[in-house]
Amino acid sequence: MNTNDEVIEAKIDDLYMVFIINDKKYALSSKYIIEIIEILPITKVPFLPKYMKGIINLRSNIIPVMDARIRFDMEPIEYNERTCIIIIEKNKEKIGLIVDAVNEVVSISPDKSMNMNSNKEDCKQNFIKCVSEINNEVQLILDCDSLMEIVEDMNNEINK
Numbered sequence: 001m002n003t004n005d006e007v008i009e010a011k012i013d014d015l016y017m018v019f020i021i022n023d024k025k026y027a028l029s030s031k032y033i034i035e036i037i038e039i040l041p042i043t044k045v046p047f048l049p050k051y052m053k054g055i056i057n058l059r060s061n062i063i064p065v066m067d068a069r070i071r072f073d074m075e076p077i078e079y080n081e082r083t084c085i086i087i088i089e090k091n092k093e094k095i096g097l098i099v100d101a102v103n104e105v106v107s108i109s110p111d112k113s114m115n116m117n118s119n120k121e122d123c124k125q126n127f128i129k130c131v132s133e134i135n136n137e138v139q140l141i142l143d144c145d146s147l148m149e150i151v152e153d154m155n156n157e158i159n160k
Contacts (some may be wrong), residue, residue, distance in 0.1 A: 009118070016141065018103040019086065022074045025103060025139045029086070032144045035087045036102055038099035039079050056096060057087070063087065064151055071127075090144055093151045106135065 016027040017036075037058065043067055044054040050073035055062050065085060068143040070076055087094060129143035 013026055013103055014107045016108050017105055018139070019085065019099040020101045020103055021068050021072060021099055023100075025099050025137065026068075026099075026142055027106070027108070027139055028086070028097075028142045029144060030105060032088045032090050033086055034089045034094070037085050037087060037096075039083055039085060039098070053098065058087070058096075061094065063094045063096050065098060066147075066150060067098045069098075069100070087146060088147060090148050094145060097147065108141070 015030040017030050017033050018025050018027045020026075021028045040056045040058065042054040042056055045052070045064075048054070051067055053065045055064050055066050057063075067076065077100070079098075083098065085096040085098050086101055086102070087096050127142045129141045129146075
């Protein structure tokens with residue numbers, strides 16, 4: 001890899017998608033986001049946690065879908081025209097994250113971020129990777145690894 005490629009890669013790694021849940025802004029690294037889609041029909045799967053809404057068929061790909069509001073212990077709302085599903089992929093595993101709205105893509109400098117000092121298990125349960133300043137606002141950055149563990153757990157539950 002030459003120096004220009006490294007600079008481009010570093011810039012891509014610093015880009016984050018900001019989205020809204022219950023009037024609060026959260027962010028997720030854009031390198032894991034493959035697309036944002038409108039709400040599709042969701043097929044319920046028995047015996048899953050309430051925050052797992054079910055699965056969608058996206059161009060012949062079956063993708064589990066999680067409602068971020070319910071997972072973050074917030075009141076569910078009726079989906080509207082701004083509600084969307086962020087499709088996240090890591091290590092060939094995909095999950096859809098239902099959010100109230102997508103806001104913007106921003107660059108976050110590592111020196112503006114602070115890792116969470118709490119217990120690693122607590123962070124895994126809460127999906128919080130770090131806190132960062134975005135446009136003079138403190139916002140929570142979600143941990144993609146923790147989100148993707150849900151896909152593993154769901155697959156294990158379905159295959160029992």
